[in-house]
Amino acid sequence: MISTNVRFPLWVVLIGFVLFSSGLVSGVQAQPAHHWTLDNTLADSGTVGGLDLALVGGTSFATDSNAGLAGQVGSLVIDSATDSFARAANNGEPFLPDQTHTITLWARTDSQKFQRWFSWGNCCTPGGAAGNQRYYAGPRGDSNSVQIGYFDGGVTGGSPTIGQWSHWAIVRDFAASNIKLYKDGAAVIDTALAQQPVDLLASTSGVPDRRLEFRIGNQFDDTTNGIEAIDGRMSDVAIFFEALDQAQIQQAMNFGAASVPEPTSLLLLALGAAGLIVTRRHR
Numbered sequence: 042m043i044s045t046n047v048r049f050p051l052w053v054v055l056i057g058f059v060l061f062s063s064g065l066v067s068g069v070q071a072q073p074a075h076h077w078t079l080d081n082t083l084a085d086s087g088t089v090g091g092l093d094l095a096l097v098g099g100t101s102f103a104t105d106s107n108a109g110l111a112g113q114v115g116s117l118v119i120d121s122a123t124d125s126f127a128r129a130a131n132n133g134e135p136f137l138p139d140q141t142h143t144i145t146l147w148a149r150t151d152s153q154k155f156q157r158w159f160s161w162g163n164c165c166t167p168g169g170a171a172g173n174q175r176y177y178a179g180p181r182g183d184s185n186s187v188q189i190g191y192f193d194g195g196v197t198g199g200s201p202t203i204g205q206w207s208h209w210a211i212v213r214d215f216a217a218s219n220i221k222l223y224k225d226g227a228a229v230i231d232t233a234l235a236q237q238p239v240d241l242l243a244s245t246s247g248v249p250d251r252r253l254e255f256r257i258g259n260q261f262d263d264t265t266n267g268i269e270a271i272d273g274r275m276s277d278v279a280i281f282f283e284a285l286d287q288a289q290i291q292q293a294m295n296f297g298a299a300s301v302p303e304p305t306s307l308l309l310l311a312l313g314a315a316g317l318i319v320t321r322r323h324r
Contacts, residue, residue, distance in 0.1 A: 071289060071301045073145075073279035075135055077257065078297075080118040080276065083127060086299075087279070092135060092255060098125030100258065103274060110147055110208075110297060113276055119258040121154065121272040126258030135161060135255045135280055143281040144178070145293045149274045150201040154182040156271040158209070159278070160260030177260050178211050178222075179271065189222060191234060198222055199229035206274075208294040214284040226291040287300045 048201045075087040081102050083094035103118045119125050129135070136142045148158055160177035165181035178189045187199040189211055198224055201207060210223040214232075257278060259270035279298035289301045 044090045055294060061075040063064075071094045071281055071285060071303055073298050075280040075303075076298055077127075077278045078113070078154070078276065079115070079257075079278060080113055081115040082324045089282075094127040094129060094257065096125070096127055098270075099123035100125035100127055110277055110294075111311075113147075113297070116149075116274040117258070118274050119271045121152075121156065121270040123270075126136075126256050126270055128257070129255040136282060136289045139215055140282060141213060141215045141284050142284065143212045143285040143290075144209060144279070145208070145281070145285075145298050146278040146289065147206055147208050147276045148201075148271070149206045150180050150203055150271065151320040153180070153185050153203060154272060155180075156180045156261045156273075157258070158271060158275065159255070159257050169210075175260065178209075185225075187222060187229075189220060189230070192219070196220060196222075196230055196232055196234060199224045208290075210285065211288045211291070212284050212290075223287070225289050226287065226294050228287065232294040 072088045073086050074089040077083065077085055077094060078104075079100075081104075083096065085092040085094070099120050099122075101118050103116050104114070105116070116126065119127075144159065146158055150156065157179040158176045159179075160175060176191055178187065180186070181188045181197065185199070185200055185203075186197050187201065187209070188197045189195050194219075198274050199209075208223075208225050210221075212219075212221040212223070214220070218233050220230065220232060220234040221228055257275060277298055279293070281298075281301070285293070285301065293301050
């Protein structure tokens with residue numbers, strides 16, 4: 042027997058070893074409902090899908106890799122000088138207005154200015170079909186912070202690093218009336234946000250128009266190309282229909298949004314590994 046100071050309750054050892062050796066802890070994942078790798082493709086590969094993007098303006102793909110994300114071989118370049126962006130080609134609805142969700146993405150900001158990583162809804166024209174009903178997130182130009190705008194309210198926090206890639210995650214939990222922002226796996230905003238959801242697909246004609254579309258790279262303002270396009274690059278944008286926790290967000294950051302285990306899977310994996318280690322040490 043190899044002596045050791047590590048001790049676990051017997052039930053932890055037994056359950057952990059069985060789960061680990063049987064493989065029951067593998068393959069349980071939180072699946073993105075919408076997922077755009079932006080890796081030389083605009084397709085929505087999520088489980089719900091249906092929101093393939095279309096390029097507008099001077100948007101293009103870059104072939105250099107995002108060093109922060111394993112396996113990523115391309116990214117979407119958006120030049121604010123041409124008000125370029127990518128938009129959902131069918132004006133689709135990314136999630137229900139009152140649906141708890143998480144949006145994860147990689148972004149590189151190349152200048153300090155007002156920019157929008159994503160937007161859904163109309164920006165700046167009161168009245169009409171959508172009025173000032175919008176949802177967006179991106180850097181502020183006046184404070185080098187990130188603003189999450191939620192209809193007529195919002196929160197600000199975090200700090201983009203100019204010229205460097207960072208992983209960001211916005212978690213909107215309606216049940217808890219809470220919103221969080223993570224930068225590189227660490228929470229930089231965690232606060233109450235009680236604004237009631239508004240149906241961004243509502244319109245006086247009953248037919249959604251382009252002001253209601255989901256966009257990556259700028260926001261709509263009743264002009265053709267919109268405003269506040271990002272000056273930089275984006276990749277691996279995903280929408281989950283649940284509130285991911287910090288461990289899941291770190292998993293998405295390190296391995297991509299397509300490989301995010303459920304919290305119970307992470308716990309069982311830890312128990313399994315603990316059981317295996319203890320068993321080996323006592324042989």
